[in-house]
Amino acid sequence: MSELDELMKEFGEAGGDKSILANGEIAHLIANGHKILSKRAVKGIEVEALETESGISARVRVLEGTHLLNQVHLCFGVLHKSGIQRINMDIRFEKDSDANFIAHCIFPKAEKVKHIMDAVIDIGETATMRYSEVHYHGIYGGIEVNPKAVVSIGKNGKYFTDFLLIHGRVGKLKIDYSVKVGENAVTELNARVFGHADDKIFIKDKVALDGVNSRGLIKTRVAIEDNAQAEVTGITEGNAEGARGHVDCMEIVKDNAIAKAIPIVKVSNSLAKVTHEAAIGSVDKKQLETLMAHGLSPEEAVDVIVRGILK
Amino acid sequence: MPLLEIKDITYRVKEKEIFSGLSLAVDPGEVHAILGKNGTGKSTLAYLVMGCEGYIPTTGEILFDGKVINHLKLHERAKLGITMAWQEPVRFEGISVRDYLTLRNKEIDPCKYLDLAGLHPLLYLDRIMDRTLSGGERKRIELASVAALDPRLVILDEPDSGIDMLSIQDILNVITEFKEHGASVLLITHREEIANIADRASEICNGRIICSGTPAKVTRYYKSKRCEICIGEECIFV
Numbered sequence: 209m210s211e212l213d214e215l216m217k218e219f220g221e222a223g224g225d226k227s228i229l230a231n232g233e234i235a236h237l238i239a240n241g242h243k244i245l246s247k248r249a250v251k252g253i254e255v256e257a258l259e260t261e262s263g264i265s266a267r268v269r270v271l272e273g274t275h276l277l278n279q280v281h282l283c284f285g286v287l288h289k290s291g292i293q294r295i296n297m298d299i300r301f302e303k304d305s306d307a308n309f310i311a312h313c314i315f316p317k318a319e320k321v322k323h324i325m326d327a328v329i330d331i332g333e334t335a336t337m338r339y340s341e342v343h344y345h346g347i348y349g350g351i352e353v354n355p356k357a358v359v360s361i362g363k364n365g366k367y368f369t370d371f372l373l374i375h376g377r378v379g380k381l382k383i384d385y386s387v388k389v390g391e392n393a394v395t396e397l398n399a400r401v402f403g404h405a406d407d408k409i410f411i412k413d414k415v416a417l418d419g420v421n422s423r424g425l426i427k428t429r430v431a432i433e434d435n436a437q438a439e440v441t442g443i444t445e446g447n448a449e450g451a452r453g454h455v456d457c458m459e460i461v462k463d464n465a466i467a468k469a470i471p472i473v474k475v476s477n478s479l480a481k482v483t484h485e486a487a488i489g490s491v492d493k494k495q496l497e498t499l500m501a502h503g504l505s506p507e508e509a510v511d512v513i514v515r516g517i518l519k
Numbered sequence: 520m521p522l523l524e525i526k527d528i529t530y531r532v533k534e535k536e537i538f539s540g541l542s543l544a545v546d547p548g549e550v551h552a553i554l555g556k557n558g559t560g561k562s563t564l565a566y567l568v569m570g571c572e573g574y575i576p577t578t579g580e581i582l583f584d585g586k587v588i589n590h591l592k593l594h595e596r597a598k599l600g601i602t603m604a605w606q607e608p609v610r611f612e613g614i615s616v617r618d619y620l621t622l623r624n625k626e627i628d629p630c631k632y633l634d635l636a637g638l639h640p641l642l643y644l645d646r647i648m649d650r651t652l653s654g655g656e657r658k659r660i661e662l663a664s665v666a667a668l669d670p671r672l673v674i675l676d677e678p679d680s681g682i683d684m685l686s687i688q689d690i691l692n693v694i695t696e697f698k699e700h701g702a703s704v705l706l707i708t709h710r711e712e713i714a715n716i717a718d719r720a721s722e723i724c725n726g727r728i729i730c731s732g733t734p735a736k737v738t739r740y741y742k743s744k745r746c747e748i749c750i751g752e753e754c755i756f757v
Contacts, residue, residue: 429612458612494609497571500594501602502668503623509594512614512622519613 212238212245215285218314222344222375228281236281239264241291252276253307263294263324270335272302280307285314286321289350297327301335301365308338315343318379319350327357329367331393336366345376349405356384361393363419371399374518378407378436385412391419391448400429400518403436403465414443417451417480424453431514432465443472446480455484460491460514520585522547522703523568523672528579529726530560530567537563539726540579545672550694550704552717552734554741559723561707562606565674568705569603570596583672600671606680606707608661611648616660619648620667632663635696637689654681662693673697674705679713691716711738 209217215238220226228234229246235253238246242263249255252274257266264284270276286293301307315321331337345351353373361367371383378401387395397413409432415424426442442455459467471484491513499509521544530538537560545551555561566574568581570593580587588596611619620629630640636659646652648660658681665673678690687710694716697704708714720737722730730740 492609493572494605495611497569497593498605498609499622500592501569501597502664503594503597503602505594513611516611516613 211240211243211287214287215240215245215283215314218285218287218316218344219283219312222312222314224283224312231278234278234281235276236283237266238281238283239293239295240285240287241293250276250278252305253280260294260296262292263296265296267298268300270301270305270307270337272304272332274302274305274307276307280309282309282311283314284311284323284325286318286323287314287316288321289317290320292322292324294324295326297325297329299327299329299337301329301331301337303332304334305332306336309340311339311341313341313343313353315351316346316376317348318346319348321350322352323354325355325357327355329357329359331359331361331365331367333362334364335362337368339367339369341369341371343373343375345373345379347376349377349379349407351377351379352382353379354382354384357386359385359387359395361387361389361395363391363393365390365393367393367395369397371401372518374400374402377405378403378409380408381410383411383413386414386416387424388416388418389422389424389451392421393419394423396425396427398427398429401431401438402514402518403430403432403438405434405436407432407436409436409438409440411439412441412443414445415453416445416447417453417482418447419451420448421450422448423451426455426457428457428459429517430458430467431460431462431518432467433462434465435463436465437467438465439468439470441470441472442484444474444482444484446473446475446477446482448477449479451477451480451482453480453482455482455486457484457486457488458517459488460517461489462491462510521545521582522549522584523705524580524582525564525568526580526582528567528576528581530563530574531577536726538576541723541727543721543728545703545705547703548698548701549719550698550706550717552706552708552714552720552737553723554708554714554720554737555723560726561723562676564723565603565676565705565707568672569593569601569674601674602665602668602670602672603674604658604661604665604676604678606676607654608657610650610652610657614648615644616646616648617644619660620664622664623668627667629663629667632667633660635666636660636663636693637686638663655683655686658682659686659689662690666693666696669700670697670702672703672705674707676707677709678706679708679710687712714738
């Protein structure tokens with residue numbers, strides 16, 4: 209079986225749609241370790257990708273006025289038990305462009321794997337990017353994932369991101385996103401993670417609302433059990449008139465797991481407003497009792513609640 | 520034999536006695552309204568019957584279908600056919616109305632129960648049970664969800680609170696549906712038109728039932744406000 213077939217097999221087993229590979233209207237970039245296995249650009253998008261010593265370096269341009277109907281699929285994996293994959297991404301959305309990206313990150317056998325994503329993203333005026341990153345990890349927990357992104361959003365631009373790691377062991381996760389939001393621009397950073405065993409989760413999201421009437425939301429949902437640990441830092445700065453930001457963190461803790469939430473809100477303009485809420489603890493008792501009154505066992509009720517918040 | 524029988528229960532929280540010798544029976548298929556001022560323990564009674572955490576009678580027995588259930592856990596009571604719609608239903612992230620109504624039985628038609636509670640299924644089935652629902656909408660969904668369980672005993676804790684006046688008939692429809700299916704209802708309410716649908720009613724005061732009978736009789740007694748001038752030394756009904 210070729211590396212591509214093997215990666216796509218894992219991708220399919222994780223719930224991915226393998227037909228994207230053959231569909232000529234869908235742009236994609238697929239890499240195993242530091243080897244590019246397949247790539248395709250479509251009209252309105254330029255993709256340049258190079259193999260480096262320890263990974264992939266890619267430059268993506270969504271051209272001015274382009275509105276892509278199909279999602280752009282990125283698929284990064286390490287199929288071996290050990291290895292390092294360093295992805296450098298330079299993504300630029302030109303004026304008035306609009307596209308959805310989804311990154312599938314697949315590490316089914318990871319015992320000693322490191323996946324580093326370093327992205328610089330520039331969202332132009334009135335452009336919109338939606339970026340989802342979905343991880344499929346194996347059961348061994350020997351993986352370290354370090355996604356880092358520095359994003360700037362121009363006037364009237366929009367940037368939405370959703371990080372999802374609820375399949376398999378987390379291993380060690382260290383997210384570091386920083387977003388500068390321009391005039392009338394909007395951003396929403398979502399992260400959903402389920403940690404088990406001795407997984408370690410560190411999430412740091414920073415939103416700087418620098419533009420007049422800019423908007424920002426950081427929303428984090430984490431569930432941890434066994435001896436897992438999580439630390440979530442949500443930073444929002446209101447630096448301009450009319451800026452509105454909110455930090456919303458919820459962490460559900462089971463067994464001997466330990467969770468920490470650090471919301472930091474800073475306002476440097478009297479006409480800006482930033483709010484925050486954080487809830488950490490066991491499953492809400494009233495939610496639990498409501499579901500049990502519907503005939504679920506305590507274990508089933510906890511499962512429904514946790515899956516709900518991570519959905 | 521009553522379906523639910525509460526026999527001479529006392530319930531204390533620290534030094535405060537909430538119930539002192541409260542007894543009540545609800546027959547199969549009976550709708551029994553519970554009236555009483557704020558703070559008399561109506562919701563506490565509901566939690567004791569449902570078996571919420573920390574709610575176990577200090578003395579006395581709660582029987583369901585002739586068996587003592589004092590020490591059964593909440594989900595064990597639910598498996599017997601007891602369920603409850605809370606006064607302020609909780610919200611859930613990521614759970615759709617469709618999923619919520621079919622939690623226990625995937626085969627039921629959730630549309631039927633939303634219709635019953637006065638909600639248009641197409642507008643609600645795929646809504647998430649989170650803060651985007653108003654209090655009244657959430658309340659109706661809770662009623663629909665307990666109806667979908669086909670319970671033997673349903674406890675409704677102020678089902679009319681948060682519901683607009685024009686929609687009270689929807690609440691009455693749900694209660695009628697329970698009755699037609701042979702379920703018993705313990706109906707806690709402050710509203711006369713809701714209490715009037717009951718077969719019997721009881722008023723709680725000073726930790727016990729002070730008056731039972733037809734809803735008209737108990738409502739009349741309740742509205743006479745004798746409890747407000749009572750100093751707890753005598754009551755003609757005790």
